[in-house]
Amino acid sequence: MDDAELVRRCLAEDATAWESIVRIHTRRVYNLCYRFTARRDEAEDLTQEVFLRVYRTLQSYDASHGPLAVWLHRVARNLLIDHYRATRKHRLAVPLEDEMIHLEQKESAAPRPDRAVAQRELSAALEQALARLSPELREAVILRDLQGLDYREIAETLDIPEGTVKSRINRGRAELGKILKRHPGFETLEGVSGA
Amino acid sequence: MSWDCAQLERRLEDFLEGRLAAAELAEAEAHARACPRCADWSGARTAALWLHRLEPVETPPGLETRILALTLAPPPQESFWAVFDRGWRALMQPRFGLGLAAATFSLLLVMNTFNISLRDVTLADLNPANIYRAAERQSQLSYARTVRFVNDLRLVYEIRSRLEELAPQREPAPTPAPPGNPASPKPENKEKTPQNSSDGARAQWLLALQTPPFGIGGLGELR
Numbered sequence: 001m002d003d004a005e006l007v008r009r010c011l012a013e014d015a016t017a018w019e020s021i022v023r024i025h026t027r028r029v030y031n032l033c034y035r036f037t038a039r040r041d042e043a044e045d046l047t048q049e050v051f052l053r054v055y056r057t058l059q060s061y062d063a064s065h066g067p068l069a070v071w072l073h074r075v076a077r078n079l080l081i082d083h084y085r086a087t088r089k090h091r092l093a094v095p096l097e098d099e100m101i102h103l104e105q106k107e108s109a110a111p112r113p114d115r116a117v118a119q120r121e122l123s124a125a126l127e128q129a130l131a132r133l134s135p136e137l138r139e140a141v142i143l144r145d146l147q148g149l150d151y152r153e154i155a156e157t158l159d160i161p162e163g164t165v166k167s168r169i170n171r172g173r174a175e176l177g178k179i180l181k182r183h184p185g186f187e188t189l190e191g192v193s194g195a
Numbered sequence: 196m197s198w199d200c201a202q203l204e205r206r207l208e209d210f211l212e213g214r215l216a217a218a219e220l221a222e223a224e225a226h227a228r229a230c231p232r233c234a235d236w237s238g239a240r241t242a243a244l245w246l247h248r249l250e251p252v253e254t255p256p257g258l259e260t261r262i263l264a265l266t267l268a269p270p271p272q273e274s275f276w277a278v279f280d281r282g283w284r285a286l287m288q289p290r291f292g293l294g295l296a297a298a299t300f301s302l303l304l305v306m307n308t309f310n311i312s313l314r315d316v317t318l319a320d321l322n323p324a325n326i327y328r329a330a331e332r333q334s335q336l337s338y339a340r341t342v343r344f345v346n347d348l349r350l351v352y353e354i355r356s357r358l359e360e361l362a363p364q365r366e367p368a369p370t371p372a373p374p375g376n377p378a379s380p381k382p383e384n385k386e387k388t389p390q391n392s393s394d395g396a397r398a399q400w401l402l403a404l405q406t407p408p409f410g411i412g413g414l415g416e417l418r
Contacts, residue, residue: 018267048258176239177239
């Protein structure tokens with residue numbers, strides 16, 4: 001069943017159609033929120049808020065403007081940006097350097113972590129570093145590298161030209177590389193390929 | 196031979212997303228590690244590779260159910276008294292109370308100015324057609340009064356200016372003083388001047404009596 005049909009049935013108060021939409025997209029929206037906030041409780045609240053907003057504004061969905069997933073991403077993205085602005089003061093209160101030092105100390109204190117633990121820790125560091133990017137760079141990187149959207153879809157979601165999308169993604173990746181450079185094990189591509 | 200900066204920039208997306216062939220990748224890597232300008236791209240590529248391998252997180256158990264409950268549940272029905280109580284509490288806030296008092300005072304002031312008494316108001320007066328008719332009549336009356344007042348004012352000033360033009364012509368020529376008594380006063384002249392001015396004032400007063408002032412004669416005729 002295509003998106004337009006699902007939405008039409010939802011608007012006709014067919015609960016099963018709405019249930020299908022929720023079941024198809026929850027994981028993706030939750031991941032987007034989690035990667036953006038790096039906090040499970042916030043991501044859960046934001047996911048609920050995204051679906052509540054989508055449910056209330058379902059009649060404004062136009063299938064000719066793109067698939068439902070893109071529209072959902074757009075709603076989630078607006079909500080995440082609002083959330084980022086609302087919590088920016090709190091985030092800035094904890095400097096990135098402190099968190100990185102904390103991570104390094106945690107790693108050096110460990111006796112000799114095995115490969116799986118090292119990768120888990122690097123993944124955690126990656127999530128933290130991602131949360132420290134500016135929202136413009138972060139959303140572009142998340143949509144491309146974690147959500148797997150192509151450049152055109154990202155351009156539609158963010159309502160910016162494809163050239164800008166590419167530039168933001170590359171800048172975001174470079175920023176991440178700079179942040180994570182000090183982390184042991186980051187530069188070893190063997191670790192990446194073995195993950 | 197490794198790539199140069201221009202080559203790397205041209206194929207940057209392919210380099211960062213792992214779409215280069217092994218030989219090309221080695222050349223690009225060699226350049227990125229050696230070139231200070233392109234050094235960041237090496238870290239960017241590693242970051243992208245890590246990101247691609249980052250496992251998606253599992254959704255918390257029950258999240259979908261909670262979303263469905265949140266969206267599909269009917270909105271809670273409030274009783275009439277609960278709604279009334281909420282509205283009453285909102286109205287009883289000091290700022291709304293003061294606003295209400297100010298609005299009531301302004302309304303009473305306007306009603307007093309226009310001589311509107313609530314006792315005289317009948318049900319028929321609340322008919323929109325009657326309200327419109329009364330408002331139109333009131334505006335016509337106000338316009339007519341204004342026109343009459345301006346016309347009266349113009350007439351008064353015209354007559355007054357004529358009288359002022361005439362006043363010096365009626366004044367008699369001063370009598371020459373007798374040569375033997377230069378210091379003696381002239382009683383005729385002293386009495387004549389106030390007499391002349393009182394003539395002018397009387398004429399104006401008579402004119403004013405003949406011309407009905409605003410709000411008496413004009414209104415009487417209009418009503």
